Every structure is written in structure tokens, then in C-alpha cells.
Amino acid sequence: MSVSADDKGVVASHEGSLPAYSFDDEAHTPTGTLELPNSWKYKRITLFGYKFPWYASPPVQLVIVSFVCFMCPGMFNALNGMGGGGQLDPSANNKANTALYSTFAVVGFFAGTFTNKLGIRTALSFGGIGYAVYVASYLSYNHTANLGFTTFAGALLGACAGMLWCAQGAIMMSYPPEESKGRYISWFWMIFNLGAVIGSLIPLGQNINTTEAVTVTDGTYVGFLVLTLLGAALAWSLVDAKDVVRHDGSKVIVMKHPSWKSEIMGLWETFFTDPYIIALFPMFFASNWFYNYHFTEVNGAYFNTRTRALNGVCYYIMQIIGAYVFGFALDYKGLRRSTRAKVSWAVLLSLMMVVWGCGYKFQTTYDRAWAEDKKNIKKDWKDEGFSGPFVLYMWYGFSDAAWQTCVYWYMGALTNNGRKLANFAGFYKGIQSAGGAITWALDDNKIPYMSMLASNWGLLVGSLVIALPVILWKVEDTVSLEKDVAFTDETVAEVAPKAHVTTAGQHVSEKV
Template identity: 65%
Template sequence: MAEAREGQTTANTQWLAHSAEPREVEIPTGWKYKSLKLGPIAFPWYASPESQLILVSFVCFLCPGMFNALNGLGGAGQLSKNVHASDASNCALYATFAVVGFFAGTVTNALGIRFALSFGGLGYCVYVGSYLCFNHTGNFGYIVFAGFLLGCCAGILWSAQGAIMMSYPPEKFKGRFIAWFWIIFNLGAVLGSVIELGLNIHEEGDATVSNGTYIGFMVLTFLGACLSWTLVDAKHVVRRDGSRIILMKHPTWKTEIIGLWETLWSDPYIILLFPMFFASNWFYTYQFNDVNLVQFSTRTRALNSTLYWLAQMFGALVFGFALDFPNIRRTTRAKAAWVVMFVLTFAIWGGGYAFQSKYTRKDTDPEDHAVYDWTSDGYVGPMFLYIFYGFYDAAWQTCVYWFMGAITNNSRKLANFAGFYKGIQSAGAAIIWRLDGLKSPYMSLFASCWVLLAGSLVIALPVMILKIKDTVPIEEDLKFTDETIEDVLGHKFIYNPPGQEKV
């Protein structure tokens, strides 16, 4: 090694597979790199991937988490006969998200993580406020504008989140990082649903949620936007083994836009995952509006929503840690995950078909349409179906993120992957929100969910078989960036690929 600074040193185990011999690397000095110790427990330092992931998880806990809790009721808490505003707002949201999300990796790389997350959080606050305004004024134009604005904001926020979640952890911990994020993030939706349940517990029929629900969510989403400024820049994040995040140096708009297309050019196989991206939010509209909203009372919708997001936390925990199981090769885990998802798709959605075949849109139109309350006979079966829907969603999202993270460790490329993911995902969501607004038959919407999920798994299978490796060589990660190995480790040394003479 040519240079060394004062500070802790540790063996860089992540690099042993890429270097001729183990090398000593250093942990920088300063408060951001000091671990907090409480007795025998040592917490990770502030500028560690673990701490940064927890912070970004709580940003999403407070922003998208509250959004999910609100929309999980169906109609964003509005009456079941008055969902046109929610349909129009969410159609505008996801149509905008689809465009912004495609370029969101570029914007995130250029503007930085903190600004991207803060900007995104403010959009959620405005969105929630538009429903409070709609309750009092019926201002349809404002609620559609709020959806459009959130589409711009959310595209940036989710790209920043995806880059952190997929590129900060070491390869062997990517699954559990995704699980930790998904658990904390969905805890926000659980909390929001519990708040809704408490505020509407006496509403046995169909009613709009209270103003207090919307006001509380506005406060929480604003706090989430503020929390994003507590993160540190990615260049300061140091892993336990001393390695740093692979980032481009001093990005410009020109280089980042070129990098977006380089990602498609260098990794064209990512297109095979696009159908999975497209399907990943398609089923929300059906589950929230066409199952929970039309078939259950207001308080039971809140209970269902709570159970749905709790099941998401459990699903993320199971799949996140299973995907990191150390005694099985990563290539084997990828194929096993594909098989499990294929089986779950037919098992859970097969149960959904049995439930959906019992009613049509025409059956739910009359004002005196009977809805399930938690005191109703026959409620338990639909409740468990809704729980399994939540578990399946977490499993799907966790697997998609893990598949992308297993392809590369390069955060520039992963930010673009996340942008593609959220953009294509949102294009699908915009379409089905519009189809629901046009009152397409429930069975048609259900069938589209099932076919898309099963078909996209088949299309993605070659990626599982051919592109996911047990480890990604560092040379491949750096191939399409202007970084050097020195930049990644944070100090200078001479790199000797295996089999070559030392310099």
C-alpha cells in the first residue's frame, strides 16, 4: 500500500476474491465512524450502511408508509361509491411516476441522496393534504394535481432508496438489508392503519375516514421529508471491512444521461425483468379498491389493511433472510426463489379466484349491498386471503430487489435499475387505475393480475439461470464507470489481479 492514514484498520474480506493477497484497509476517524457501545452490544457507526439503511427506512416509514396505509383502505379513505377522485389522482400519479421513474436514477445521481429523499417526502405531504381539501371543497383539480406532483416526487425518492438498499450492503447481506428495509417501511403502513382503525372503530358501515386521519398523516409525511437530511453523502459511507460504495466521481447531467443508456447497452438482459417490474404494482388497485373497499365496512377495511401490512413485514423477513442463507450458493438460491414464487402465484391467486367468482361489479353497485364486518359470519376466509395477498406482495418485491442487487454492486447502475423498476412499475399501475376508473369487470382485472404475475416469472427465468452469479467481479462493476479501485477502498494501493506478477 502506498499510503495510510490514522484510524482503525481491518482486513477487507470482500476483496479477497479479487486480489492476490489479503490487504489492510482503514476506517476513517471522526464521530461518524465511532461505534456506540452499550455494555457488550456495539452499534454500527453513523456513516455505516446499516445506520444509513435504518434512516432511509424511517423516511419511507413516514412517507410511502402513510401513503400505503391510506390507499390500503381503498379510495384513499373515501366512500366506496365515490372513488373517481382517487382513481384519477392515482392514475395521474403513476403516469407521471412512469416517466420520471425512468430517469430517476440519473436525477438521484446528479442531485444527491438527501435532496432526492427530501423532495420526494414533500410530495407525499401535499398528496395527503389534497384529500383533506377534497373532503371540504370537492376540489377535483387539486387532487389530480397532487397526484401529478407526487408522481414527480416519488420517482426520485424511490430511486434514491433503491440505490441505498441495493448498493450499500456487502454481497452476502443484500437479502437481509432488503428485509430490514421492508419491515421498517411497512411498519409505517401498519401504524397508519392502526391509527385509521382507532379513529374509525365505530364506523360499521361505509363512510369517509375522519379529518383527523388526514391531518395526522400530513404531519407524519412532513416529518419524513425533514428526516432525510440526517443522512450522510454516499461518499462518506464505509462498510465494516473498510470498503466504500462504488460511485461515479463528480457526476454531471451529461455523463449521467449517457450512463442511463450505457446501462441498457451494457446490461440488455435487464429487459427480461421488465415484465416483473410492470406486474409489481398492478395488483394493488384490484386488492385495495375491488376487494377491500367494496366488500368490507370502514372499520373492517382498516383492520384488513393492518393485517395486510403486517403480513408484508413477515414476508419480507422470511424471504430476505432466506435469500441470504449462507450454506447455499447464490445461484441456487436465485433458482429456488423463482420456484417458490411460481408456486405461491398459483396457490394464493387460485384462492383469490374462488373469492372473486362470488361477486361482480354489478353486485356491488346497489346502495344496500351487504359488506363484511369483522362480526359477520364468513369473514375469516376473506381475511386470510387478504393476509396472504400482503405476504405475496412482500415476497415479490423482495425477490425483485434481490435479483437486481445480485446482478451488480455498482450503485450508479443500481440507481438506474431502480429507476427502471419504479418507472415501469408505475406505468402498469397507471393503466390499471384507469381501467378501474372505467369500471372494468372485477374478474377481468383479477385475471390480468394473475396472468401478468405468472407470465413475467417465465420471462425472467433466463436471468435467474444465466446472469446471477455467486459473486460479481470488481472489474465488472467498474467496467462502465470512471472509478478506480482506489476510489472504492478510499485509499491508494497497487492492485494485482490473481495470476499476475506483483508490481
């Protein structure tokens, strides 16, 4: 069944070839067997006794998206996680990332519109190409010191990444059923950060016997370049959102052939239909603010090359652990979803206070003048006192995953509408990128490290306080379909029925 609005705005339903459960004719009860369309997309494979989901199922599609991000943003994170993009002088990296996040901030606001119009696969593949060009610019910089190319590549990536992350966010938040959104976010974040772990192992292996601070080799950049290109190609293996079928037979709420007018209007209507989203904007803004501090002002400033690579590996391993812990806890069935939202807020606040409080203590031990004095030897993993900063850096990674997982989960808990979630994701990435652009520019202007730490700590805690009303009053135990789907004259949505039995024992389908 699809649902549409006719020229007069009247909602009409149309039956189609959608999956349904088979029923026992005498008992009028579902047998539990889901009847899927006769297509390769819905064939199930049994291997080692385990029956894998069909190709056009949310878990499989999420895994594909996760590996696209594994090979594109994952390599970007590994590169930037070393501090300075692998360069000894962080100037090129600062300028490239300032351009990147400035462009991203603008494109992010409209990325939901472009993604809905062009489609998930195009958006993801286009985004992957941007990451490949970005990596290639650093390979070029190793030989030409062409600052213009790295800056241009950063600006281009800002446009491309806006599309990629909006498409990824829409899939991750709208494909899963309500009761599994935390786990889906967790699976994505774990696979995505595994890419950064493997990416960080490349420079670690190449520099493991070098105790000096050096620029990473061409081989590192070439490896990253190949993986980003593979990620861009992998995006085309996704199926259309309209073909995705959940395990209960329901389909994703998606937009079908929208006009530019309806999409642009939909973007701005979000401010009027869901004004509470503005209270989450400070959390969005804070969510990329700390990366420059983590990567350049801690890892790049304090440690030598091989130790930076080791720190990067462990930072992203802790991201995986953090995503697992928070993702599965957010789906814990022993508590109502509204209660889980409140508990997660309190845990997140406590985590930020403890981790950044320890960060303040560590920051008192060095400053920018020490880091930029070439006479000072950067810290190695064999040096005395290494363990404390090393453990702190790992907890920075854990807290990052906790923050991102919770923000995505909060947005996903507010609605199941794919169009609205694409716009939410666009706002999220655009606003967080505006914050990121500012921090890379601040570092290029030599802001004191302690001032940067204070801004991080204040933003994280303050944004949680501002978001509290949304957590308390807008996150419900479930979101009804009637509340989720709004129709205009040019809007068409597809909503699959869920089979169930009425009190009279008749097989019917839910209708909007």
C-alpha cells in the same frame, strides 16, 4: 484509494485517508481492528453491552432511509390500503393515482440520472414533500371536493416519488456487502411496512365502533400529513455515499461529480451493456399492477370502513413477515447464491399460483354491480364467512412482499455498481408505475373485477417465465469488481481497498 480515468482513458489510483485494518508488525497478520477516520460519523456507541455500528455505516444509513419511507410511502400505503384513499367514492382516488403513476412512469426512467446528479438526501427529501402534498389534497377534498387539487397532487407525487424510490433503491442495493443484500432488503421492507401498519391503526382506532361505511375523518389525514413532513425532514440526516464505510473497511462504488452528459449516456448505455435487464421488465410491470385490485376492488369494494382498516393492518403485518422470510432466506449461506436465485424463483411461482387461485375462488362470490349497489351492506368482521376473505387478503400482503423482495434481490445480485443500480431502480419504478397507472384508469372505467383478477394472475406468472433466463444464467455467486466498474473520460468512481495478506506475508490492498 480512489480510481479515475485520465483524459486518455488510462486508469490511475490515488491514495487517500481511507479506513484500514491494523496489522501486527512481526506476524504481518491483521489484528481484526478496523481503523476509521477521526470523525463523529465513525464513533461507536455501546449500550446495554451491544456495540452499535458507526453512524456512516450501511446498517444505520439503511435504517434512516427505512424510516423516511416509513413516514412517507408508508402513510401513502395506509391511506390507499383503505380503498378510495379513505373516501367512499373512489373516483378522486382513481384519478389522482392515474395521474401519479403516469407521471411516475415517465420520471422513473430518468430518476437514476437526477438522483446521481442531485444526491441521495435531496432526492429523498423532495420525494417526501410530494407525499405531504398528496395527503393534504385529501384533507382539502373532505371539505371542498376539489378534484383538480387531488389530481394535481397525484401528478406531483409521481415526479417526487420517482426520485425517492430511485434513491432508496440505490442505497438498499449498493450499500450492503454481497452476502447481506437479502437481509438489508428485508430490514428495509419490514420497517417501511411498519409505517403502513401504524398508519392503518389510526383509522381503525377512529372507526372501531362504526359498522357503517364512512369517509375517514380529518384527524386521520392530519396525522398522515404530519408524519410525511417529518419523513421529508429526516432525509437530511443521511451522510454522503462517499462517506459510508462497511464493516470490512470497503466503501460503496459511487459516482463523483458526474456531468449531465455522462449520466444521460450512462442511462442509455445500460441497455447496451446489460441488455438482459429487459427480461426483468415484465416483472417490474407486474409489481404494481395488483395494488388497485387489492385495495379498491377487494378491500374497498367488499368491506366496511372499520374492517378495511383492520385488513390494512394485517395486510402490512404480513408484508413484514414476508419480507423477513424471503429476505433472510435469500441470504442463506447453506446454498450458493445462484442456487438461491433458482429456488426463490420456483417458490415465487408456486406462491402466485396458490394465492391467486384462492383469489379466483373468492372473486366468484361478488362482482362490481354488487359492490356499487348502495343497498348492499358491506361485510364486517362480525359477519359470518369473514375469516376466509380476511386470510386471503393477508396472503395478498405476504405475496406482495415476497415479489418486491425478490425483484430487488435479483437486481442487487446482478451488480454492485451504485450508478448502474440507480438506473436499474429507476427502470423498475418507472415500469411498475406504468402498470399502476393503467390499473387505476381501468378501475375508473369500471372494468369487471374478474377481468382484473385474471390480468393480475396472468402477468405475475407470465413475467416469471420471461425472467427465468436471467435467473438461470446471469445471477452469479459473486460479481467481480473488474466486471462492475466501467470508466469513461468524464467518470470518476471511488473504490475502497480491502485489506488482506499476500502469500509473501505483505500487507497490500486490492486495486482495480
